[in-house]
Amino acid sequence: MNWLTLVALIIWVYILSVLRRGKLDFWYFLIGSAGLFVLCMVFVQPVLTTPLIKAVTMVTGGVGKVLRLFEGYPEYALLFVKNKSGAISLVVDYECAGIIEMAAFFSLLIFFPAYLHMEKVLVGIIGGLYLFLANVIRLAVICVAISMFGNEAYFLAHTILGRIIFYGLSMLLYYFVFTKAQIIRQKVGSFSYEDK
Template identity: 55%
Template sequence: MTIIAGIIFLIVWLYILWALRRSDLPAWRFIWGSCGLFVLMMIFVRPYCTQPLAQVVAAIAGAFGKITGMFSAYYKYGVVFVDSRAGAISLLIDFECSGILEIMAYLSLLAFFQAYSRYERIAVGVIGTVYIILANAIRITVIGVIIYYKGMSAYYMAHTFVGRIVFYGLSIMLYFIVFTKAQIVRQKVGGFTYGTNK
């Protein structure tokens, strides 16, 4: 049922996208295109990429844990096991923690961001995806380190506040460089440009 609804949405999305392009409405095309692509990725990509991403994040975070001896990762299951002095806890890297939502949102926005050429968008998309995966692994690592030193009672604070602040701080840096800075550098004001104007 979801696949059929997804195919119907895809057809409607493509038609409206085509109409917006013909009408020369770039802002609406960006909004409709980005939101629609995100929904399509939720339907068709998310079910297949969530667990592999969780495994990659667990493996990267687990490498740090193995080197320091603070925690270990069972990356096949997307689990990080922290054995602190106060007790042991298993961190399951699930849908929310895998980074799939953030990657899909980033790629959806980038796909319709016209400041870059098509090839630049592909390169920036790949680099940004790797960056988000690493940022998420850093977040899981920070959570594991806090639990290792502070015990299980620090889990809520580490996961809900510190981990998210670290991850979203790194994400804001990515969005600033990829979207805001690129838009400012490439804009043209009258006869003056800040950089290469596409």
């Protein structure tokens, strides 16, 4: 950690303490989440990307082995897909690992005011596993599409179909974790949706 990063971290923590004391909840959530996301990208992402890539490749390869349509090679971060027009190797890289999406989810969750601390831990574990499995489903669908329709289907499967699946599943998670929880736990005067 260089001195510039340390100064930025101290300023971020100080701003958070001022916002907390001033009871500016929205700004505390916004600046806290954004700052934590940047910290995750700087410090956590370099450490967790490689193990996450290997895990995603291994689990997706397991799906391919069950379906007998493609194979996974976690040590090389490759998914090997045979099809009617030959074969293609898909490299599972930093963007395919899901680390950015997980960091965004955890950063928002940690500063989200609707949950207690233990609830955040439980929701964080379940949400992290959910995003991991959503990413596996995305990669498996891409590989199945390439296996069935040939190498020509790569662009459509990867760029459009895979993203629709992954971000559709992500939006579902965000709805249940953030939107629905906020609606259920909101209180207006003496009225509340939550059962006590």
